[in-house]
Amino acid sequence: MVGGGNLIRGAEAAEAWLSRPTADAMGMMGTVMNALVLEAALEKAGAPARAMSALSMPQVCETYERQRALRHLEENRVVVFAGGTGNPFFTTDTTAVLRAAEMGCDALLKATNVDGVYTADPKLDPQATRFDRLSPEEALRRELKVMDATAFALARENRMPIIVFSIREPGAIAAVLAGKGRATFVG
Numbered sequence: 001m002v003g004g005g006n007l008i009r010g011a012e013a014a015e016a017w018l019s020r021p022t023a024d025a026m027g028m029m030g031t032v033m034n035a036l037v038l039e040a041a042l043e044k045a046g047a048p049a050r051a052m053s054a055l056s057m058p059q060v061c062e063t064y065e066r067q068r069a070l071r072h073l074e075e076n077r078v079v080v081f082a083g084g085t086g087n088p089f090f091t092t093d094t095t096a097v098l099r100a101a102e103m104g105c106d107a108l109l110k111a112t113n114v115d116g117v118y119t120a121d122p123k124l125d126p127q128a129t130r131f132d133r134l135s136p137e138e139a140l141r142r143e144l145k146v147m148d149a150t151a152f153a154l155a156r157e158n159r160m161p162i163i164v165f166s167i168r169e170p171g172a173i174a175a176v177l178a179g180k181g182r183a184t185f186v187g
Contacts, residue, residue, distance in 0.1 A: 001081040001096035002038055004030025024088035028055055031092060035082035036061060042078050049078040054086030054095070066102050073103065093151035101158040107187075108160055109176055110147065111167035116184030117146045134186045136162075152186075161187030 004027045018026075035051040039061075042049035050072045051061040062068065064081065072079050084095045093110070100108045117139065120128040136156035140149055146164055147155075155162055165176050165183035175181025 001084075001092050001099055002031050002034040003092045004028065004032075004034055004082075021088040024084075024090075028082075028084045028086070031082040031084060032057060032060065035080045038080050042080070047078050048076065049080055051080045051082055053083035054081075055083035056086075057083075069099075069103065079103075091148050091151065093147040094154060097151045097154045097158070097160060097162075100160055101154070105160070108155065108162045109173065110162055110164045111173070112146065112164060113166065113168060115166040115169065115182040117144055117164050117186065119144075121145070130182075131184045134184055136186060139186055146184075155186070159187075161185060 032051070032053050032055065035053065039049045039051040052064040052069055052072075053061050054064045056063045061082070064083065064086075069079050069081075081095065081099050084090055084092055085098065096110070097108055114122055116130045116132075117134055118128040118130050119125075119142070122128040122130070134144075136152045139146070140152050147162070152162075154160075163176055163183050163185055165172050165181060167173075169175075169181070172181055176183055
């Protein structure tokens, strides 16, 4: 599941001047654009990929259907999810957990701008400390902002571990998949 916050963040835009449903729709469309870029990059690197959107855009990419996504995975294609749930008021974090549960994934990898979950935003608070491990309950209780409460609750309900790491570290995805690298395990 790719994000689209580089274009517009629904809640922030809604506070300023747009209705939340309109801002969220714009963010969902941004995720589709990002998914197309990622799909093309994966294909260029030799990895078959398919972008699938919860927003129906058949001229642009496939519309998300669970069975079709599972078939793509069975055929060794990378599936890039976009368009969120297709509904306003749901974040890409919640959608990522939802899609991971639907696909029967063993874990959710959350690539972000920092190398794990911290007690506070490490960019704003130099005293912030990183967690190596954390339970979803503790993340919710401490109101840690790495994911929204709905995403944490859905992950907990589905016993879906979340591994939070920095996408900016070269080789970070391979390191996390190998059980190495700097990350926070939530589960």
